[in-house]
Amino acid sequence: MTNADSGRGTASVTMRDVAKAAGVSVATVSHVVNDKPGARIGDDARKRVQDAVEALHYRPNALAKTLSQGSSRFIGLVADAIATTPFAGQIIHGAQDEAWKHGYVLLVANTDGNAAAENDAIAMMLEHQVRGILYSTWYHREIEVPPALANTDTVLVDCFADGSGLPSVVPDEELGGRTATRELVDAGHRRIAFINTTTPSPAQSGRLAGYLAALDEAGIDRDDALVLSAAPDQEGGYASLDAVLASGATAVFCHNDRVAMGLYDGLRERGLRIPDDIAVVGFDNQDIIAAHLRPPLSTVELPHYELGAAGVRLLLGIDTRPASLVSRVACPPVRRHSI
Amino acid sequence: MTNADSGRGTASVTMRDVAKAAGVSVATVSHVVNDKPGARIGDDARKRVQDAVEALHYRPNALAKTLSQGSSRFIGLVADAIATTPFAGQIIHGAQDEAWKHGYVLLVANTDGNAAAENDAIAMMLEHQVRGILYSTWYHREIEVPPALANTDTVLVDCFADGSGLPSVVPDEELGGRTATRELVDAGHRRIAFINTTTPSPAQSGRLAGYLAALDEAGIDRDDALVLSAAPDQEGGYASLDAVLASGATAVFCHNDRVAMGLYDGLRERGLRIPDDIAVVGFDNQDIIAAHLRPPLSTVELPHYELGAAGVRLLLGIDTRPASLVSRVACPPVRRHSI
Incomplete structure (x- = not known):
């Protein structure tokens, strides 16, 4: 690719390079970059690391950060039909905006309602240590919960499963x-x-x-x-x-x-x-x-956008869950000229 | 979340647990699980590790695997308008299907054409060491290439940038x-x-x-x-x-x-x-x-689905790039009853 050879510069700067430029140990750089609580770093060393990070355009590796912190910043979204309806796009859009607002990234998988694709998608998300999974359908309906979802926090979006104990967000x-x-x-x-x-x-x-x-x-x-x-x-x-x-x-x-x-x-x-x-x-x-x-x-x-956004808020514990487990979102009137 | 406490079991099985059950070292488990070339592991030990992986439902940590292999299995897709058109959904669908076929996972970001959101999305993808980025627009047009894309392999989907040297896939x-x-x-x-x-x-x-x-x-x-x-x-x-x-x-x-x-x-x-x-x-x-x-x-x-799929094939080097850098995809006739 034409721009790849010249452009990889910033990605190849390592923590070691930063340590050398700042005259400190790699461990010190790691503590500063990952903002570890409890690490005692002098103000002077901290400043030198920060300057070196800036001068070298060092980009901390998000994967390494995830491992060191023991939890990821991913939220999974499993959708049964991104392709066949404009609606699913709005659910994704709302979920993504809300996830980003709280520092999370959305992993999206389209399954076409195929059970094997669904299992693969959920397994992939679990391997990436997602914070939880939004499981969504393109029209409001009752579902059978895929067994693999038992391994992570789950919120159902535009669907529900009575007796599953899973919280869900649906249109009213x-x-x-x-x-x-x-x-x-x-x-x-x-x-x-x-x-x-x-x-x-x-x-x-x-x-x-x-x-x-x-x-x-x-x-x-x-x-x-x-x-x-x-x-x-x-x-x-x-x-x-x-x-x-x-x-x-x-x-x-x-x-x-x-x-x-x-x-x-x-x-x-x-x-x-x-x-x-x-x-x-x-x-x-x-x-x-x-x-x-x-x-x-x-x-x-x-309200598809709001369904996606509310699903993320429920997953992250930002919205309180209703006792019934089902959150209903209002469908507002849109007035034009046919009445 | 009701199913979280009981269900996290499989995720908490560690490589150490597998090593103990198989009676081998953690390094041996790592070699078998990550399928490292050049590691000499006896058939018997390999079999015991595989049995233990199965018995304990051990799930290798995809992030750790990425780090140990030095490259990720992510492809980024930056889209300017997932929400406002059913078309973008088809591009995502085609890209995802093709990415999965080759063992890659799609990270999707919607930017609403906002430059700051675009920079954030690309930075996030670079932090996750994506294999490359598909940059797509919801209607076919010429774009200014965001400077951050200079840091990774890029394929333009449903758009192009003359003089940028970037390959692109567009409808004919x-x-x-x-x-x-x-x-x-x-x-x-x-x-x-x-x-x-x-x-x-x-x-x-x-x-x-x-x-x-x-x-x-x-x-x-x-x-x-x-x-x-x-x-x-x-x-x-x-x-x-x-x-x-x-x-x-x-x-x-x-x-x-x-x-x-x-x-x-x-x-x-x-x-x-x-x-x-x-x-x-x-x-x-x-x-x-x-x-x-x-x-x-x-x-x-x-052909939006095909644009997304072809973009992934170009990025991964599966399709040969045309000398002109622009791949044009045919728009087939759909015959109904208005002619």
């Missing part, structure tokens, strides 16, 4: 469903359809519970004819059009933004205007989609 | 533009509009060059009236509608899938059918969008 699906529905209620709607997903999941049950709670709070009678179900994508939303229109709804809460996007297509084909003829609210605040539909979609946000 | 924008245009030519179109981006970039110049080359190859006269420009998002595509219709085009090559999505909205509002009234091809094969438009969008794929 019910509160999110209430928030989305209340946005429609507050705009004056009384006949509100909910297109739920066909996939059993905490999102399915939680958002439905939130929808019903918001109706109850507003004194609106529940009506089973208004609760529909569809595949959680554009095709599902488009296919729901007839049922939505037949229900007599003036507003629709869609399980996610992709469903809303498909519903938009169907409504447009019938010449119906959003929000004048029918109001729509989504869920997720999906990047690239929500803000760019016509009209831009009002929705609630899945 | 021109070939991609030719491929997209040829898909329309092959379907019988002669009057093909191109909605280019307003943002100066290799994608802007490369895709235009490919569009023109494909016309030339097909013996179709160039017509400036067919080359439009717009913001590279849904809003830009929607705003291009009148110009597209005025140009008399029967087919449109859109700078990216988001532009195609906006154009779809406009065409639908005018009652025009895709592909019967007008054919559309995109660029990117953007997840969550391209396959789910009505009709599903024909496009060419930005």
Whole structure:
């Protein structure tokens, strides 16, 4: 590599070089550099070491430091699908920012949900003496805890495992469903359809519970004819059009933004205007989609960045753990022009 | 953490424990575990060490191993925007898979394009004695090389720096533009509009060059009236509608899938059918969008996974470097129903 031969200079300066330049022993340099408590080093020697470190551009070896201190500054993050969703990236981003803030570095492994890759990733992290592992999934669900995680501190992110005793951080699906529905209620709607997903999941049950709670709070009678179900994508939303229109709804809460996007297509084909003829609210605040539909979609946000950050805070003991072991993060409303 | 106290067992088994169980010296265990060449260990002693390693679930300390071998098994990946695009995830995924295949672990840092965060990330990686660094951007562009990269082997991924002497891996924008245009030519179109981006970039110049080359190859006269420009998002595509219709085009090559999505909205509002009234091809094969438009969008794929994988192969010297320093990766056609 063209820049490698000339540039390795600073990396090849050793503790011995620093000791020689400062006129002290290697042990003294080590004590100063690693800031060992209890080592008695005179101010003069300390100053000479610090000057030599600066003059020689000496870079202490982080691995040696880890060994001498007996613990590493790594946090592992095992994710099942970095590649297939923009969401996982936000979890990584939040976890990394929070880890760095506290002097930790994130080791990231993508497993594609493959058990062998998962075991390899966890073994690698244990070999690097991670402080602990965040185990995350790209959509909120219950998991079987991989046995290898028994060997280290673990926090589950965007997933949970009842009876495992492991702390977890998940989105508050019910509160999110209430928030989305209340946005429609507050705009004056009384006949509100909910297109739920066909996939059993905490999102399915939680958002439905939130929808019903918001109706109850507003004194609106529940009506089973208004609760529909569809595949959680554009095709599902488009296919729901007839049922939505037949229900007599003036507003629709869609399980996610992709469903809303498909519903938009169907409504447009019938010449119906959003929000004048029918109001729509989504869920997720999906990047690239929500803000760019016509009209831009009002929705609630899945707090992926915050899930990652909160996971690190739980792991490091910065946040107190709730007695229930499950921390729920709110999904805030994002107001645009579809209500 | 509930599982921490009980579970740390395996991590606390030391080389000394193994030596005691096997009835050999610690040095012998070290030689066997680290597979040191030149160390003469009898078959019997080797077998006893291996049995003891297994029986005690001894896990060699990867950090100590790195130090004893004088080189690490880390590759660094610095990305400017993990969070704001699903693309970066694919680069990470490809780099990680390829790194693992060769026994390396990826250290990932997200910098949000912030120079201070970038310096911190690179310094951290150097401290961990990475084998080298992949420096990546979320869209293909020319960069200023951060000075700290002079201290290690570097490969640029999805970006380049003329005159830096650094190898880089980028998408072949021109070939991609030719491929997209040829898909329309092959379907019988002669009057093909191109909605280019307003943002100066290799994608802007490369895709235009490919569009023109494909016309030339097909013996179709160039017509400036067919080359439009717009913001590279849904809003830009929607705003291009009148110009597209005025140009008399029967087919449109859109700078990216988001532009195609906006154009779809406009065409639908005018009652025009895709592909019967007008054919559309995109660029990117953007997840969550391209396959789910009505009709599903024909496009060419930005090969982000392969960019990450090829970057690792270049770094490790597995792929031969092209004389030009720039490796271009093809963008394959993805055929759906908009042509």
